[in-house]
Amino acid sequence: MEKHRDGIESRKSTIALLGNPNVGKTSIFNALTGSRQVVANWPGVTVEKRAGVMKHHNHTVDVVDLPGTYTLGATSLDEKIARDFLVNEKPGVAMVIGDAVNLERSLYLLLQVLELRGDVVLAVNAVDEARKAGFEIDKNELSKQLGIPVVVTSAITGEGIEELKNTLVKSTKSSSHVHYLFSDEVEAHLRDLSERIRGNPSMAGFDERWLSIKLLERDHEVQKITGITLDYDFSVEIAETRYKYIKRILSTSVKGKEKIGWNFSEAIDHVMTHRFLGILIFLAVMYIIFQLTFTISGPLSIMIEELLGGLGRAFGGFIGLDWLRSLVVDGIIGGVGAVLVFVPNIFILFLALGILEETGYLPRAAFVIDRLMYAMKLSGRSFISMLLGFGCNVSSIMSTRSISEPKERIVTILVSPFISCSARLPVYVLIAGTFFGARAGVVIFFLYVLSIVITVLSALLINKLFFKGEPSTLIMELPRYRKPRLSSILLYTWNKGRHFLEKAGTIILGASVVIWFLSYFPSEGTGSFAAMIGKSLEPLFIPLGYTWEMITSLVFGIAAKEVIVSSLTTFFGNLSISGSSLGAIRTLITPEIALSFLVFVLLYVPCMPTLAVIKNETGSYKYVFFSVFYSLAVAYIVALIVRIVGGLI
Amino acid sequence: MRGRSITFWLMLGGVLFAALALNSFYGLLLTNHDPFLAIIIGINSSIYFFGIAEKKSDVRKRYSHLLVGSFFSYVLSIYQVLVVFSVWLEGLLISSCLLTVEILNLPLIVSGFAISFLFDFARKQIETNNF
Amino acid sequence: MVVPLSRMCEGEKGKIRKLELPPLTRERLCGLGFVSGEEIQLVKVAPFGDPKVFRIKGTDITLREDISMWILVETSSVPLSYAANGEYLVSIINGGMGFRERLRMVGIEVGKKITVTGNIGKRIEINANGIRSALSRGQAMRIIIRER
Numbered sequence: 001m002e003k004h005r006d007g008i009e010s011r012k013s014t015i016a017l018l019g020n021p022n023v024g025k026t027s028i029f030n031a032l033t034g035s036r037q038v039v040a041n042w043p044g045v046t047v048e049k050r051a052g053v054m055k056h057h058n059h060t061v062d063v064v065d066l067p068g069t070y071t072l073g074a075t076s077l078d079e080k081i082a083r084d085f086l087v088n089e090k091p092g093v094a095m096v097i098g099d100a101v102n103l104e105r106s107l108y109l110l111l112q113v114l115e116l117r118g119d120v121v122l123a124v125n126a127v128d129e130a131r132k133a134g135f136e137i138d139k140n141e142l143s144k145q146l147g148i149p150v151v152v153t154s155a156i157t158g159e160g161i162e163e164l165k166n167t168l169v170k171s172t173k174s175s176s177h178v179h180y181l182f183s184d185e186v187e188a189h190l191r192d193l194s195e196r197i198r199g200n201p202s203m204a205g206f207d208e209r210w211l212s213i214k215l216l217e218r219d220h221e222v223q224k225i226t227g228i229t230l231d232y233d234f235s236v237e238i239a240e241t242r243y244k245y246i247k248r249i250l251s252t253s254v255k256g257k258e259k260i261g262w263n264f265s266e267a268i269d270h271v272m273t274h275r276f277l278g279i280l281i282f283l284a285v286m287y288i289i290f291q292l293t294f295t296i297s298g299p300l301s302i303m304i305e306e307l308l309g310g311l312g313r314a315f316g317g318f319i320g321l322d323w324l325r326s327l328v329v330d331g332i333i334g335g336v337g338a339v340l341v342f343v344p345n346i347f348i349l350f351l352a353l354g355i356l357e358e359t360g361y362l363p364r365a366a367f368v369i370d371r372l373m374y375a376m377k378l379s380g381r382s383f384i385s386m387l388l389g390f391g392c393n394v395s396s397i398m399s400t401r402s403i404s405e406p407k408e409r410i411v412t413i414l415v416s417p418f419i420s421c422s423a424r425l426p427v428y429v430l431i432a433g434t435f436f437g438a439r440a441g442v443v444i445f446f447l448y449v450l451s452i453v454i455t456v457l458s459a460l461l462i463n464k465l466f467f468k469g470e471p472s473t474l475i476m477e478l479p480r481y482r483k484p485r486l487s488s489i490l491l492y493t494w495n496k497g498r499h500f501l502e503k504a505g506t507i508i509l510g511a512s513v514v515i516w517f518l519s520y521f522p523s524e525g526t527g528s529f530a531a532m533i534g535k536s537l538e539p540l541f542i543p544l545g546y547t548w549e550m551i552t553s554l555v556f557g558i559a560a561k562e563v564i565v566s567s568l569t570t571f572f573g574n575l576s577i578s579g580s581s582l583g584a585i586r587t588l589i590t591p592e593i594a595l596s597f598l599v600f601v602l603l604y605v606p607c608m609p610t611l612a613v614i615k616n617e618t619g620s621y622k623y624v625f626f627s628v629f630y631s632l633a634v635a636y637i638v639a640l641i642v643r644i645v646g647g648l649i
Numbered sequence: 650m651r652g653r654s655i656t657f658w659l660m661l662g663g664v665l666f667a668a669l670a671l672n673s674f675y676g677l678l679l680t681n682h683d684p685f686l687a688i689i690i691g692i693n694s695s696i697y698f699f700g701i702a703e704k705k706s707d708v709r710k711r712y713s714h715l716l717v718g719s720f721f722s723y724v725l726s727i728y729q730v731l732v733v734f735s736v737w738l739e740g741l742l743i744s745s746c747l748l749t750v751e752i753l754n755l756p757l758i759v760s761g762f763a764i765s766f767l768f769d770f771a772r773k774q775i776e777t778n779n780f
Numbered sequence: 781m782v783v784p785l786s787r788m789c790e791g792e793k794g795k796i797r798k799l800e801l802p803p804l805t806r807e808r809l810c811g812l813g814f815v816s817g818e819e820i821q822l823v824k825v826a827p828f829g830d831p832k833v834f835r836i837k838g839t840d841i842t843l844r845e846d847i848s849m850w851i852l853v854e855t856s857s858v859p860l861s862y863a864a865n866g867e868y869l870v871s872i873i874n875g876g877m878g879f880r881e882r883l884r885m886v887g888i889e890v891g892k893k894i895t896v897t898g899n900i901g902k903r904i905e906i907n908a909n910g911i912r913s914a915l916s917r918g919q920a921m922r923i924i925i926r927e928r
Binding site: 269 | 803804805806807808809810811812813815816817818824825826827828829830831833837838839840841842843844846847
């Protein structure tokens with residue numbers, strides 16, 4: 001091993017965390033920063049960025065959690081972000097977190113980091129699990145072989161965290177890094193390339209050897225930066241050399257005999273991925289989650305409604321001005337209340353999802369139903385997101401964060417609004433109940449089936465439209481099962497839930513005020529701007545046969561689909577002659593128009609919070625517009641077909 | 650480990666939860682009629698039964714069925730407790746008690762907690778024996 | 781024998797020989813440990829036959845056939861339906877008594893030598909100790925053979 005000087009300046013005050021996915025990087029990050037952390041997005045993309053501050057013995061250091069990666073190539077978005085951060089931001093310390101049970105693979109990433117820079121610390125995590133499995137890691141030997149500080153930790157038991165903090169804070173500016181030698185032929189190429197690069201003044205900020213290695217691996221980014229593209233490809237050889245070196249290191253630093261026979265995870269997996277039981281268990285888990293969400297959030301939502309009602313009355317009590325009172329009570333509190341009522345639902349859903357993810361079950365679920373999803377050019381992971389859509393489209397779209405394939409992610413996001421969410425159910429119940437009486441159940445069932453059919457067809461269509469119909473790649477790790485930590489789950493739930501509140505909340509607040517304005521002025525109800533809009537749109541809807549009241553409710557429904565119910569009752573309530581406020585419309589609207597209306601409600605424009613989240617998660621308005629127009633088109637066409645066909649029956 | 654005692658526990662779990670499933674399906678004893686829950690309980694029961702279907706010599710596979718089955722039963726109990734809690738809470742809000750004995754589904758709760766002890770037993774067996 | 785990864789038997793181990801995949805995919809797999817000479821094991825098959833879980837360097841990775849069929853491995857056992865012409869030894873028969881009996885009648889038994897004389901279309905032609913027979917793919921999938 002040689003020591004090699006480089007000229008890279010480092011900013012001392014930042015620590016970057018790297019590591020394979022599932023090694024416990026987040027837990028270590030939490031242990032270092034406590035609650036002093038901020039979750040945002042890396043600029044321009046929708047990958048989560050976690051940054052925080054570590055305070056230890058009068059030192060204050062910034063900590064950045066880079067996305068989990070297996071290598072520092074440029075093949076995936078996560079890798080690009082991690083690598084760009086190291087190269088451009090030049091953090092003072094790069095800490096690689098490895099998995100004591102799978103040290104070989106963790107070291108592969110470590111070597112790539114060492115090729116790039118110095119000031120690296122290795123934390124070998126999950127050392128308690130390694131011990132249980134029969135290994136013992138000699139950290140001093142490891143440290144000697146690698147030439148960098150090595151700490152063994154266990155994020156669960158807390159072992160080694162103190163020492164880790166000490167090491168990080170102590171990290172001296174030794175801007176030397178260690179590297180190992182490749183074969184003679186490769187080394188010769190490296191020498192030549194380094195010469196060429198050294199001569200180029202624009203490459204002064206980079207380490208030539210690292211650039212040369214990357215060129216031999218045909219790394220696209222590096223080829224672009226250096227302007228050099230080679231004919232030969234040594235990536236396979238380079239990879240093999242690294243692994244050979246790793247094996248040598250491990251042979252002296254890791255002792256102990258591996259247990260034969262199953263470990264805990266394998267035992268669980270035998271049933272979880274069982275030929276028959278696998279899917280059954282998955283369905284059971286989904287059922288339990290859904291039931292719990294609806295059952296528990298029920299009373300909690302009622303509590304919130306009462307609180308808001310009380311608040312409304314309180315405010316209403318001492319505001320004299322009619323319009324101001326209406327604005328505050330109906331517009332603001334009413335509108336925002338529509339979102340807040342959702343909150344228990346969303347939080348519990350994310351709590352459940354968090355538990356599934358923390359324990360490690362999610363990849364198994366995706367594995368078990370993958371085959372079915374493949375037909376839709378998606379993967380098992382999307383299925384879970386889509387299932388969440390039956391509760392609320394917003395949560396389903398937000399949960400697509402963990403889908404690693406960008407194409408698949410976008411298709412899943414764009415298709416989610418067609419999944420019949422719980423907000424549409426009140427509309428179904430009301431209309432179906434009024435028009436179809438005893439058959440209402442059948443009608444609602446039909447709507448759900450239609451929802452699934454359109455979702456599947458849209459997935460295929462959108463994939464073809466945007467991505468030329470290529471299926472996504474599946475390379476998914478099944479990590480060990482682990483006992484979920486309450487603090488991690490709560491933190492996860494809080495982050496996701498808060499995100500929802502911020503995004504949906506602000507948009508809905510704005511939309512509520514606007515809608516309130518439109519329906520209050522110039523005169524409430526049938527004389528309002530909203531009614532005018534409805535009446536002016538009526539000609540467009542003649543083929544469908546909707547009245548202006550229905551159209552206006554649809555317009556309001558864009559804020560949140562439950563609003564359709566209250567709008568309808570408001571409008572038609574004024575016309576009621578007999579008991580039921582909707583009895584009157586039976587004369588205006590025939591059953592097939594009612595059915596077509598239901599279909600329209602199911603398929604048309606996603607509600608405001610959903611649109612907001614689509615913009616957020618895809619990062620562009622292009623998809624938002626597509627979503628709006630596509631869904632309107634689909635809704636109109638299908639509703640029309642239903643009306644025509646229904647008229648014939 | 651003796652193959653026969655695992656068979657006993659698997660049989661016990663399977664039959665017990667099959668009975669609970671039928672109980673929920675028909676709403677027989679201290680339970681409401683809930684066909685969907687019955688299916689879920691039935692799935693739990695089948696975890697145990699599939700364990701018996703494994704070859705007798707494959708001890709580790711049988712233990713894994715016991716492990717997962719008992720954990721699932723435990724989860725079902727917790728689920729039921731949470732459901733009861735929310736019904737109680739709802740009743741509190743509308744100022745009337747919505748709880749009935751049937752809603753409690755005591756048979757499920759008790760069975761689930763009782764059989765959950767097997768989880769620790771199975772886990773210890775797996776971790777200390779090299780099957 | 782060298783076969784695509786997608787044709788390994790459940791539970792069997794093999795050694796990676798070659799990755800005939802586009803560079804981007806190859807690099808991703810490389811970081812996970814998919815290099816020449818590395819040992820890989822088929823751990824589990826999903827309910828519908830795909831995807832499959834493989835164990836490499838101590839980690840379980842899920843792959844679909846669209847990738848696993850381009851990874852060549854050297855392994856000792858393979859289902860009969862994937863065997864090229866040649867001589868083999870029958871190592872496992874997955875089936876009930878009836879199935880085994882029918883096979884025994886045409887000379888195919890665990891531990892016995894058999895020769896594959898044709899493997900095209902829907903049938904696989906076998907010569908076992910002079911007795912000629914033709915098996916369907918479904919039947920051949922349940923017979924695991926090893927090289928002599």
